Amino acid sequence: MDAMVRELSYAQAIQEAMAIAMDMDERVFLMGEDIGVYGGAFQVTGDLVDRYGADRVLDTPISELGGAGVAVGAAVTGMRPIFEFQFSDFATLAMEQIVNQAAKMRFMLGGEVSVPVVMRFPAGSGTGAAAQHSQSLEAWLGHVPGLKVIQPATPYDAKGMLLAAVADPDPVMIFEHKLLYKAKGPVPEGYYTVPIGKADIRREGRDLTIVATSIMVQKALDAAAALEAEGIDVEVVDLRTIRPMDKQTVIDSVKKTSRLMCVYEAVKTLGIGAEVSAMIAESEAFDYLDAPIVRLGGAETPIPYNPELEKATVPQVPGIIVAARDLVKGVR
Amino acid sequence: MATASKAVADSRANLPFVYRQYSAEQLKQVLYKMYLIRRFEEGAEESYMRGLIHGTMHLSIGQEASAMGICMPLAEDDQITSTHRGHGHCIAKGAEVKRMFAEFFGKTTGYCKGRGGSMHIADVAKGNLGANGIVGGGIPIAVGAALSSKMMKTGKVVVSFFGDGANNEGAFHEALNMAAVWKLPVIFVCENNGYGMSTSTARSTAVKNIADRAAAYSMPGVIVNGNIFSEVAEASHKAVERARAGEGPTLIESKTYRHRGHSKSDRNRYRTKEEIEDWMSNRDPITLFESELREFGFIDDKGIEAIREAVAKEIADGIEFAKASPSPDVSETGNYVYTEQA
Ligand SMILES: Cc1ncc(C[n+]2csc(CCOP(=O)(O)OP(=O)(O)O)c2C)c(N)n1
Ligand SMILES: [Mg+2]
Numbered sequence: 110m111d112a113m114v115r116e117l118s119y120a121q122a123i124q125e126a127m128a129i130a131m132d133m134d135e136r137v138f139l140m141g142e143d144i145g146v147y148g149g150a151f152q153v154t155g156d157l158v159d160r161y162g163a164d165r166v167l168d169t170p171i172s173e174l175g176g177a178g179v180a181v182g183a184a185v186t187g188m189r190p191i192f193e194f195q196f197s198d199f200a201t202l203a204m205e206q207i208v209n210q211a212a213k214m215r216f217m218l219g220g221e222v223s224v225p226v227v228m229r230f231p232a233g234s235g236t237g238a239a240a241q242h243s244q245s246l247e248a249w250l251g252h253v254p255g256l257k258v259i260q261p262a263t264p265y266d267a268k269g270m271l272l273a274a275v276a277d278p279d280p281v282m283i284f285e286h287k288l289l290y291k292a293k294g295p296v297p298e299g300y301y302t303v304p305i306g307k308a309d310i311r312r313e314g315r316d317l318t319i320v321a322t323s324i325m326v327q328k329a330l331d332a333a334a335a336l337e338a339e340g341i342d343v344e345v346v347d348l349r350t351i352r353p354m355d356k357q358t359v360i361d362s363v364k365k366t367s368r369l370m371c372v373y374e375a376v377k378t379l380g381i382g383a384e385v386s387a388m389i390a391e392s393e394a395f396d397y398l399d400a401p402i403v404r405l406g407g408a409e410t411p412i413p414y415n416p417e418l419e420k421a422t423v424p425q426v427p428g429i430i431v432a433a434r435d436l437v438k439g440v441r
Numbered sequence: 442m443a444t445a446s447k448a449v450a451d452s453r454a455n456l457p458f459v460y461r462q463y464s465a466e467q468l469k470q471v472l473y474k475m476y477l478i479r480r481f482e483e484g485a486e487e488s489y490m491r492g493l494i495h496g497t498m499h500l501s502i503g504q505e506a507s508a509m510g511i512c513m514p515l516a517e518d519d520q521i522t523s524t525h526r527g528h529g530h531c532i533a534k535g536a537e538v539k540r541m542f543a544e545f546f547g548k549t550t551g552y553c554k555g556r557g558g559s560m561h562i563a564d565v566a567k568g569n570l571g572a573n574g575i576v577g578g579g580i581p582i583a584v585g586a587a588l589s590s591k592m593m594k595t596g597k598v599v600v601s602f603f604g605d606g607a608n609n610e611g612a613f614h615e616a617l618n619m620a621a622v623w624k625l626p627v628i629f630v631c632e633n634n635g636y637g638m639s640t641s642t643a644r645s646t647a648v649k650n651i652a653d654r655a656a657a658y659s660m661p662g663v664i665v666n667g668n669i670f671s672e673v674a675e676a677s678h679k680a681v682e683r684a685r686a687g688e689g690p691t692l693i694e695s696k697t698y699r700h701r702g703h704s705k706s707d708r709n710r711y712r713t714k715e716e717i718e719d720w721m722s723n724r725d726p727i728t729l730f731e732s733e734l735r736e737f738g739f740i741d742d743k744g745i746e747a748i749r750e751a752v753a754k755e756i757a758d759g760i761e762f763a764k765a766s767p768s769p770d771v772s773e774t775g776n777y778v779y780t781e782q783a
Contacts, residue, residue, distance in 0.1 A: 171645070
């Protein structure tokens with residue numbers, strides 16, 4: 110395929126994917142708070158309401174539990190809703206429908222139904238929005254069999270994975286870091302998908318594997334570029350999907366580099382880093398490790414309002430550089 | 442609060458409720474505070490523009506009479522829960538603007554020691570249990586505080602402020618039901634400014650008036666013009682009396698309007714310039730209150746000017762205090778997650 114490739118922002122890429130999905134399939138529609146004339150809190154739906162009308166770009170009342178449940182009900186009965194949470198933090202209000210209903214309905218009914226719902230969650234810190242608007246809760250949902258949970262890190266993946274999510278017969282939860290919305294990157298025109306459940310090696314290297322998610326992928330790449338000058342050759346694996354996880358790509362990478370570091374924004378304890386580390390410890394890659402595994406995650410605290418404290422609570426490039434250097438040089 | 446003397450009260454017999462109930466000094470103090478709220482938010486807005494405050498904020502400019510009127514009959518140890526649009530509530534309940542500015546500037550002298558910012562502004566010592574980033578989040582908490590009041594026999598009344606948008610959250614319905622079943626001393630105050638972000642109540646809410654919801658929970662539902670201080674205060678008085686007498690909750694719908702956008706990123710595409718203009722020039726709560734005070738002889742031009750000047754000074758001092766205050770040290774990131782124990 111030689112589709113035209115343009116530079117789009119992450120938000121534009123998502124918007125384009127939703128437009129393509131609606132053009133291709135009349136059953137696809139958007140639901141969420143202020144996604145119509147307001148264009149969404151982060152302008153991701155933008156002017157889609159002008160093009161597709163208020164019935165297909167459906168503003169809901171401020172009713173996350175009900176709204177998520179309505180989306181589940183519509184999905185089970187033939188529609189293809191894409192439900193936008195205004196902030197991922199508000200998933201907490203809709204946990205019942207996501208965890209007890211969407212994730213389990215097919216299973217409980219012995220495979221008689223599918224729940225092809227897509228939910229989008231603007232996530233993460235860095236905007237000064239404080240403790241209730243800055244969380245990274247993807248591992249919560251990653252813990253629930255029946256859900257698929259993805260975290261695209263680039264505009265290209267944001268579009269392709271959203272289209273894959275719409276095509277998927279099961280509930281797909283998409284965590285979009287708010288600071289990525291303005292990030293630009295090449296995006297082909299037209300329809301394409303990026304598979305759910307496949308990690309991506311974003312940079313090849315021999316000395317260390319960094320497994321990163323979402324916004325931490327770019328930070329890891331920046332750290333890798335800086336470390337290259339010191340002769341440290343970092344491989345960066347963008348996990349992209351946290352459930353189902355692409356174990357093989359990580360295992361193969363660790364077997365090659367013999368060192369593993371996980372970098373993610375969510376609170377460090379009981380998170381994605383724990384899962385990846387344990388998965389490696391259980392695998393044949395364990396024997397290849399030359400050093401203990403290192404996790405860099407968010408501090409064990411809610412996100413503070415003060416901007417300096419806020420930055421200090423999540424991994425930043427200088428911290429990744431130091432930790433990677435120490436790991437490769439054997440400083441512990 | 443002390444009430445006006447009998448002689449004065451007689452001379453005011455035909456005036457609206459608050460002018461019979463309160464002294465001239467108290468009423469002037471209300472005007473002072475309404476200006477304080479307005480200028481505080483203007484000051485916060487300007488500081489935001491100048492990069493001194495980060496994040497976002499939700500201004501209640503245009504809703505000052507609602508906050509002041511509801512808090513008027515509350516005692517210092519009565520409690521409130523507030524919303525993301527909570528600066529007015531905070532000041533009305535007795536907070537100092539300097540510590541609010543300090544919070545917005547992320548400083549240790551702020552009410553939340555720089556951890557909360559605008560969206561979590563609180564003043565626990567004055568009974569404000571906090572603004573809330575979650576729409577509807579404070580409503581059940583207010584019911585819980587009212588349950589404490591009843592169980593501990595403290596006599597406290599609790600007010601829960603929330604917006605029209607919050608009336609479509611499950612938390613609202615669950616909370617009102619429990620408050621009614623248990624006859625708790627709580628007042629639900631819906632500040633209906635016509636919109637939840639971009640969504641008008643007509644598009645979001647099945648009933649015409651939020652106060653109509655009260656019927657479903659067997660409590661009085663009262664509608665007031667939220668831009669007329671005396672109307673709001675009178676309704677609040679009645680609800681407080683009812684709550685203190687153990688007769689249970691009231692739902693007050695205070696119809697008002699926000700002059701500014703929803704937050705710092707609002708293009709106002711869901712409402713017309715004319716609509717905003719109309720509310721600003723014809724129904725501004727401070728203008729309305731000021732002209733009543735003037736008309737009934739409680740204040741003259743000089744008095745108003747003196748209030749404006751004093752407010753301007755308090756605001757300027759508050760901003761200086763905030764600027765000069767220290768920021769928290771990054772080594773203290775883990776503080777306040779759990780209770781410090783000896
Ligand atoms: C549970 C939840 N859903 C959505 C939001 C995002 N949000 C913040 S304020 C707001 C509008 C609230 O409207 P309303 O209750 O009428 O209060 P107003 O802003 O008009 O004062 C929305 C949708 C939120 N903070 N919490
Ligand atoms: Mg409102």
